[in-house]
Amino acid sequence: MTDSPEYLKKRAFFDSLLTIYGRKPVLEALEDSSLPVHKLHLADSNRKDQLISRIEQLASERNIEIAYLDRKGLSRISKNARQDQGVALDLALPRYGTAEAFLQEQHNEHFELLALDGITNPQNLGMIIRSACAGGIDGILLPRKGCAQIDPLVIKASVGTLFKTRILRCEQLAPVLKKFAEQGARVCALSSHAKDTLRSIDTAAPNIFVLGNETHGVSTAVSETCSHRLRIPMQNDVESLNVAITAALISFRHQF
Known part of the structure; x- marks a missing residue:
């Protein structure tokens, strides 16, 4: 069975996603408007400090989808629960x-x-x-x-x-x-x-x-x-x- 062009296109897109995590790396990526962002993931237990507020603000200004997850759900995205600091970001990089x-x-x-x-x-x-x-x-x-x-x-x-x-x-x-x-x-x-x-x-x-x-x-x-x-x-x-x-x-x- 041959995969459909639509499936291959969707698979190629998800293969191009690079997920980064940590508050400072995510903030720096959001501040770079040249980086194409697919989705922002935030733990719903995050304390609304200055960094989280700024991350949410930048995502809103760039019309980036924000997904709020419990800690377990976020760790499945970041694949590093110890260091993700409750934040992960999917970058849609054409060279990845x-x-x-x-x-x-x-x-x-x-x-x-x-x-x-x-x-x-x-x-x-x-x-x-x-x-x-x-x-x-x-x-x-x-x-x-x-x-x-x-x-x-x-x-x-x-x-x-x-x-x-x-x-x-x-x-x-x-x-x-x-x-x-x-x-x-x-x-x-x-x-x-x-x-x-x-x-x-x-x-x-x-x-x-x-x-x-x-x-x-x-x-x-x-x-x-x-x-x-x-x-x-x-x-x-x-x-x-x-x-x-x-x-x-x-x-x-x-x-x-």
Whole structure:
């Protein structure tokens, strides 16, 4: 049975929703009129302090739907009851979606992506997003499990670039990388022990650069999907770089 165009359109819309939470991140997002907002969610138990009043005022001025929920209902939206502070906001970002949709759109097109395998530090994730955005990377593959998720710390570290960067969600990274490879993408793991250097990779084929966990590197399951292994040459017996610095070097390697 083939899905109807109406269903596919509706699914694509909901795939484009990014839910953020926390009073200050939500307030800052509402203050940015360039960000398309779908819906504001508020806990009905919130005390009407200055921040909540301002959030409600901005939503009203922008004609944004407000849903009042009990704490349990709000936690289902935010997926982080401990830190949502009774506030969540759905952003309808055109550059936020799924890896599968991107793969269909970019068939036979050239692209370069960063794939994150076990990046658990929110500060690193935010800085990676910032570098990818500034350096012109076409997207970031971000699994829903095993990596830091988009939260107020990530938003702060990205300095607003999260909303300008194409984030491609997937359940697990290894199966998705295999699909990309089957359609001609070159999947490259960054490793300090690799023989080839980053400079040796050309742009004839689409490239995906896999960045591994801050301590353990690329996982075994993901490593098995990689066709290339690359290192960044370093001097003075330095063994490795912070993963966010590595992401910056990859993102900007064509700029100079």
